[in-house]
Amino acid sequence: MRMHIARSVRHAGFAALLVASAAFGTARPVHSAATTMSVPTLAAADVTAEDVAASNAKVVMAYNALVAMWAADFEQLGVRFSPPGLVRYRGAVRTSCGVMSGNNAAYCTARNTIFFDEVFLARQARAAARDLGTDGDMAAVGIIAHEMGHAVATQLGADSPVPYYNEATADCLAGVFTQRAARNGTLESGDLDEAFHGLAAAGDPTPQLTGNRRVDARITYRAQLMGHGTRDQRLSNFQAGYEQGAGACLSELEER
Numbered sequence: 656m657r658m659h660i661a662r663s664v665r666h667a668g669f670a671a672l673l674v675a676s677a678a679f680g681t682a683r684p685v686h687s688a689a690t691t692m693s694v695p696t697l698a699a700a701d702v703t704a705e706d707v708a709a710s711n712a713k714v715v716m717a718y719n720a721l722v723a724m725w726a727a728d729f730e731q732l733g734v735r736f737s738p739p740g741l742v743r744y745r746g747a748v749r750t751s752c753g754v755m756s757g758n759n760a761a762y763c764t765a766r767n768t769i770f771f772d773e774v775f776l777a778r779q780a781r782a783a784a785r786d787l788g789t790d791g792d793m794a795a796v797g798i799i800a801h802e803m804g805h806a807v808a809t810q811l812g813a814d815s816p817v818p819y820y821n822e823a824t825a826d827c828l829a830g831v832f833t834q835r836a837a838r839n840g841t842l843e844s845g846d847l848d849e850a851f852h853g854l855a856a857a858g859d860p861t862p863q864l865t866g867n868r869r870v871d872a873r874i875t876y877r878a879q880l881m882g883h884g885t886r887d888q889r890l891s892n893f894q895a896g897y898e899q900g901a902g903a904c905l906s907e908l909e910e911r
Contacts, residue, residue, distance in 0.1 A: 804828030830896025
């Protein structure tokens with residue numbers, strides 16, 4: 656994904672804010688709650704320090720583009736978007752949203768902060784590159800776009816008590832970011848496939864059923880409400896944002 660950040664920023668003051676916000680923070684010990692996205696470790700996609708550095712650079716560019724995009728959209732609504740912080744870590748660490756496991760990314764509502772395991776993101780990009788024959792960067796960028804989607808929905812008051820609906824909205828809003836990238840010419844060939852690759856890898860596992868029809872119905876129902884969605888659901892939610900824009904993401908949530 657090519658990023659042309661400067662042309663998306665409207666005010667010099669806001670540009671300064673983006674530069675300041677792009678600097679990574681470090682995890683600190685506090686406690687709260689977070690909305691997470693975790694994917695199984697891809698052992699076959701081992702990464703180098705150079706891979707992690709390249710992934711982190713793309714994350715910064717994507718973060719800046721996301722902040723600029725959503726700030727402009729919020730401005731049209733007459734409200735201010737508060738850019739979330741961006742904190743990288745490795746392995747299991749204690750963060751301002753409690754213990755954050757490895758191979759994970761999360762948005763912390765209480766601290767308005769996105770946390771991500773930098774090795775995890777680099778592995779997603781490497782795995783997509785290996786499987787698709789591309790640079791793989793959108794597989795990692797899509798994760799940040801998803802977590803930013805949580806920040807957008809939260810600040811608009813579009814939260815649901817049902818976790819799955821919030822995850823569906825975040826996937827949809829990540830699709831909106833990809834749609835805008837396609838419109839302004841920063842979406843590269845293969846980026847859409849990379850985004851789909853990352854979402855497919857992060858679908859919820861099949862629930863372990865017992866054979867008891869009544870018990871299994873409860874297990875299935877709970878899994879549907881508490882998770883991120885199946886591979887097909889995640890792809891469908893992302894595609895809704897990519898094809899229809901932000902209205903498709905938020906109007907459905909408001910109706911629930």
